[in-house]
Amino acid sequence: MRIICFLKAILDPEAPPGAIRFAGKVESGEVATVLGPFEGNALELSVQIAQASAGGFVAVAMGDAAQDIALRKALALGAERAVRVDAPAGFQDPLAVARRLKAAAEEAGGADVYVFGRQAGDWDMGVTAGLFAGLMDLPFAPLVQHAEVVGANLRLRREIAGGYEESLRVAPLVVSVTNGPLTLMRLPKVKDVMLANRKPIDVLQAAAEPSLEIAEIAQAQVTRQGRMITGDAAQQAAGLAAELRRFLVAGGGN
Amino acid sequence: MGIPHRVVYWNVPGHAWMYLPFAILVLVFVYGVWRRWRVWALGRRVQLRPWRPRLRRLLSHAGLQTRVVRRPLQGYAHLALAVAFGLLFIGTCVVALKADFGLPVMQGAFYLWFESATLDAAGLAGIVALAVFLIRRYGLRPWALGREPADFLVPFTLLIILITGFVLQSLRIYATHDPWGAYSFVGYGLSRLYADMHLGIPAALIIHRSLWWFHLLLAFSFLGAIPYSKLFHLFMAPVAILLSDPAGATRLETPDLEHAERLGVNMLSDLTVKDLVDLDACTECGRCEEVCPATASGKPLSPKKVILDLREHAHLRPQEPLTATIKDETLFACTTCRACMEACPVDIEHVPKIVGMRRFRVMEEGELPAGLAEAVQGIEERGHPFRGAQASRTTWLEGLPLKEWQPGESCETLLWVGCAGAFDPRAQKVARALAQLLLAMGEDVKVLGRRESCTGDPARRAGQEYLYQMQAEANVKTLTEVAPRRIVTMCPHCLHQLGDEYRAFGADFEVVHHSEYLQQALVTGRLRAAAGGRRITYHDPCYLGRYEGVFAAPREVLRTAGGELVEMAHHGPDSFCCGAGGGWAFREEGPPRVNRLRAKEAVATGAELVATGCPFCLSMLTDGVKAEGGGEVQDIAEILWAQLAPEVVSESGRE
Numbered sequence: 001m002r003i004i005c006f007l008k009a010i011l012d013p014e015a016p017p018g019a020i021r022f023a024g025k026v027e028s029g030e031v032a033t034v035l036g037p038f039e040g041n042a043l044e045l046s047v048q049i050a051q052a053s054a055g056g057f058v059a060v061a062m063g064d065a066a067q068d069i070a071l072r073k074a075l076a077l078g079a080e081r082a083v084r085v086d087a088p089a090g091f092q093d094p095l096a097v098a099r100r101l102k103a104a105a106e107e108a109g110g111a112d113v114y115v116f117g118r119q120a121g122d123w124d125m126g127v128t129a130g131l132f133a134g135l136m137d138l139p140f141a142p143l144v145q146h147a148e149v150v151g152a153n154l155r156l157r158r159e160i161a162g163g164y165e166e167s168l169r170v171a172p173l174v175v176s177v178t179n180g181p182l183t184l185m186r187l188p189k190v191k192d193v194m195l196a197n198r199k200p201i202d203v204l205q206a207a208a209e210p211s212l213e214i215a216e217i218a219q220a221q222v223t224r225q226g227r228m229i230t231g232d233a234a235q236q237a238a239g240l241a242a243e244l245r246r247f248l249v250a251g252g253g254n
Numbered sequence: 255m256g257i258p259h260r261v262v263y264w265n266v267p268g269h270a271w272m273y274l275p276f277a278i279l280v281l282v283f284v285y286g287v288w289r290r291w292r293v294w295a296l297g298r299r300v301q302l303r304p305w306r307p308r309l310r311r312l313l314s315h316a317g318l319q320t321r322v323v324r325r326p327l328q329g330y331a332h333l334a335l336a337v338a339f340g341l342l343f344i345g346t347c348v349v350a351l352k353a354d355f356g357l358p359v360m361q362g363a364f365y366l367w368f369e370s371a372t373l374d375a376a377g378l379a380g381i382v383a384l385a386v387f388l389i390r391r392y393g394l395r396p397w398a399l400g401r402e403p404a405d406f407l408v409p410f411t412l413l414i415i416l417i418t419g420f421v422l423q424s425l426r427i428y429a430t431h432d433p434w435g436a437y438s439f440v441g442y443g444l445s446r447l448y449a450d451m452h453l454g455i456p457a458a459l460i461i462h463r464s465l466w467w468f469h470l471l472l473a474f475s476f477l478g479a480i481p482y483s484k485l486f487h488l489f490m491a492p493v494a495i496l497l498s499d500p501a502g503a504t505r506l507e508t509p510d511l512e513h514a515e516r517l518g519v520n521m522l523s524d525l526t527v528k529d530l531v532d533l534d535a536c537t538e539c540g541r542c543e544e545v546c547p548a549t550a551s552g553k554p555l556s557p558k559k560v561i562l563d564l565r566e567h568a569h570l571r572p573q574e575p576l577t578a579t580i581k582d583e584t585l586f587a588c589t590t591c592r593a594c595m596e597a598c599p600v601d602i603e604h605v606p607k608i609v610g611m612r613r614f615r616v617m618e619e620g621e622l623p624a625g626l627a628e629a630v631q632g633i634e635e636r637g638h639p640f641r642g643a644q645a646s647r648t649t650w651l652e653g654l655p656l657k658e659w660q661p662g663e664s665c666e667t668l669l670w671v672g673c674a675g676a677f678d679p680r681a682q683k684v685a686r687a688l689a690q691l692l693l694a695m696g697e698d699v700k701v702l703g704r705r706e707s708c709t710g711d712p713a714r715r716a717g718q719e720y721l722y723q724m725q726a727e728a729n730v731k732t733l734t735e736v737a738p739r740r741i742v743t744m745c746p747h748c749l750h751q752l753g754d755e756y757r758a759f760g761a762d763f764e765v766v767h768h769s770e771y772l773q774q775a776l777v778t779g780r781l782r783a784a785a786g787g788r789r790i791t792y793h794d795p796c797y798l799g800r801y802e803g804v805f806a807a808p809r810e811v812l813r814t815a816g817g818e819l820v821e822m823a824h825h826g827p828d829s830f831c832c833g834a835g836g837g838w839a840f841r842e843e844g845p846p847r848v849n850r851l852r853a854k855e856a857v858a859t860g861a862e863l864v865a866t867g868c869p870f871c872l873s874m875l876t877d878g879v880k881a882e883g884g885g886e887v888q889d890i891a892e893i894l895w896a897q898l899a900p901e902v903v904s905e906s907g908r909e
Contacts, residue, residue, distance in 0.1 A: 012636055018646075030704050189618055190616070190618070191517065
């Protein structure tokens with residue numbers, strides 16, 4: 001099977017509070033750029049499908065050169081080719097992103113399976129995969145946690161309340177991948193990392209697309225309203241009851 | 255009576271036949287050595303220069319057996335047996351010189367005092383030593399000693415050889431009425447019994463002749479078995495000692511990854527000659543196993559078994575990958591504490607082999623245990639291994655008059671705080687205490703702040719050498735630009751990297767651990783501390799003690815500022831790991847946890863305060879001591895800061 005895996009490197013979600021400032025725009029300071037967590041899952045599933053079907057995958061990311069970190073990881077894990085759709089860093093309108101990724105996918109010759117992470121770990125909108133499927137007029141299987149290759153098709157698994165749901169899907173299709181025990185990204189071999197660092201990354205110029213823009217962004221104000229109720233168990237219970245009564249009287253519970 | 259002497263082979267007319275079994279012995283022996291040689295020849299060559307420290311180590315560890323006698327009972331017994339057999343070997347050579355070459359060497363005073371009296375004393379000492387071995391192994395039954403058939407056969411056969419030797423001697427004295435017999439005092443004593451037993455001379459001659467052949471064949475069989483058994487350590491232990499790193503193999507090898515055919519160790523040919531000789535030098539004494547924290551906490555790792563399994567692998571399946579023999583759960587159980595290497599009487603280097611095999615698993619196969627993988631990924635992505643850290647590199651120093659170094663500035667004292675000091679909330683307090691001490695000393699002290707990055711030590715110990723080398727190169731570049739007069743660090747792992755292992759990357763910095771720097775400040779009067787009245791025990795961090803040889807300085811600081819110092823059962827070079835090394839600081843460990851075992855020892859001293867000099871030990875011991883119901887755990891910097899003389903503190907202000 002031919003696979004295109006869409007990746008995104010994001011500002012380190014583990015950056016300590018306050019390291020990224022939002023004052024009109026995003027100021028990332030010294031915060032590192034890392035592969036988004038669900039993109040790691042998408043990459044793992046792409047590797048698995050490629051291996052199981054004796055196929056291959058192409059990795060595509062969109063943004064500035066900071067995205068190369070994601071593409072190098074894909075190359076280290078066996079991507080045949082890495083493509084970066086050149087665009088400025090920062091917020092991108094999901095529909096514009098989906099349109100540009102569609103153009104990149106067509107440039108790459110199309111695929112049987114298009115793999116996305118469930119959502120980018122920075123803006124957390126989670127709509128690009130669905131929009132891409134719509135633009136491509138392909139079926140969309142979201143939140144996949146495991147894929148089994150069955151001939152030219154895929155048996156996909158996702159978690160539902162109380163268990164798993166499995167469905168046989170006909171390629172070509174679009175999937176979005178979420179975290180699970182079977183989509184934990186493997187460690188690349190160091191030899192492959194060394195080779196990946198020498199491989200080229202193809203840069204595509206993105207066509208202009210009508211796009212939403214962020215006019216302003218502000219930091220949420222953190223206020224501390226918690227209060228410790230001290231004393232023995234009885235005093236704590238009485239204190240809690242009194243607090244709750246006050247809260248309800250003040251109209252906080254409606 | 256004439257010149258004192260004795261007639262060799264006086265009662266063995268066909269003694270020339272002994273050259274037939276001797277020839278067989280030589281063939282069997284040579285074949286046995288060749289079998290092992292084939293394996294050593296696979297290894298990578300070892301750089302032997304400079305020779306002097308190696309020869310010194312050989313004399314001390316092999317000649318004087320200084321490491322063997324650290325366990326006095328079995329140690330001195332072993333030394334006695336070695337000396338005894340050395341003397342008996344010389345005695346046998348003297349017999350050969352006389353019998354085979356006709357040299358008149360076995361006569362006169364030499365015959366009486368060496369060939370008779372000294373050799374009898376040696377034989378007797380040998381019997382006592384062997385009795386100690388047998389009683390210890392089968393009477394006292396220490397758990398780390400094996401009780402396989404060969405473990406019994408070796409000392410028992412030697413014992414029989416010595417006893418039959420004495421019986422032969424006594425029969426000769428008895429039958430020949432040897433006028434100088436009394437010099438062979440053991441044989442002489444025995445010969446006196448035969449008269450009481452009314453043993454006839456013809457019978458004595460027959461017994462002597464039969465026993466002579468038995469003794470000879472037994473001795474030849476024993477010699478022939480040497481290259482096929484652990485007895486081979488007789489030859490290989492000195493070689494292993496000679497090939498061992500005189501600096502204790504504390505610095506791991508820095509391979510050229512760009513040009514390496516294979517990353518790490520997975521075939522015998524990836525090991526060094528020293529590594530392969532080690533396998534044949536092992537005496538199976540079990541000392542490594544006794545001190546191993548992984549073994550003590552029930553993990554599937556015994557340093558002895560690793561060596562013995564590799565030995566078996568080398569001889570039975572030399573062309574197979576080592577992963578077939580040494581499993582991941584064994585490899586990754588090691589805390590790299592070096593206790594095994596410190597305990598080994600023949601300088602076997604366990605840790606470099608284990609890390610070498612880890613390198614293969616991590617770099618060639620992408621395998622790394624959970625927890626450690628995330629820590630290593632953290633180093634790669636954000637320059638530190640602490641996942642979910644809520645701090646930045648400079649959060650810990652907020653409010654302190656401490657400057658970050660800026661390009662173009664000079665730097666007198668650089669405080670390398672380390673990732674733990676920057677990101678671990680408990681270690682941040684140590685970093686603050688240390689920074690304030692340095693400021694109180696009036697030091698021109700700076701920190702690197704966001705320019706500081708993990709030394710890569712956790713990655714290197716985990717086997718991710720590639721990432722380590724990138725970190726090392728970047729840090730050496732930064733530090734070369736900063737060019738500090740000295741670097742002070744509170745982390746022994748950083749100390750070992752910056753001061754030692756970074757030398758492979760061209761570094762040559764003066765790096766001191768804060769315990770040494772503070773102790774010097776107390777000696778020179780730059781710091782004055784009020785004496786504390788508490789009972790304190792000090793835990794030696796492995797990377798400060800066994801790796802860097804710093805034992806006295808932290809104790810001096812504690813004596814000055816702490817109070818009464820009491821030692822744990824394991825301390826100094828014999829210290830017991832806290833359980834954090836080798837990447838374990840970032841892994842989940844099931845019970846029984848190593849830190850609990852160490853905390854038990856700390857609590858058993860009755861100390862109110864447990865002190866240490868490593869942020870990782872601090873974290874492990876804090877958990878362990880709390881669980882064991884003990885008192886507080888603090889770094890020496892915190893203890894000193896609390897006891898600092900008021901006039902010094904008033905100048906800088908105490909927090």
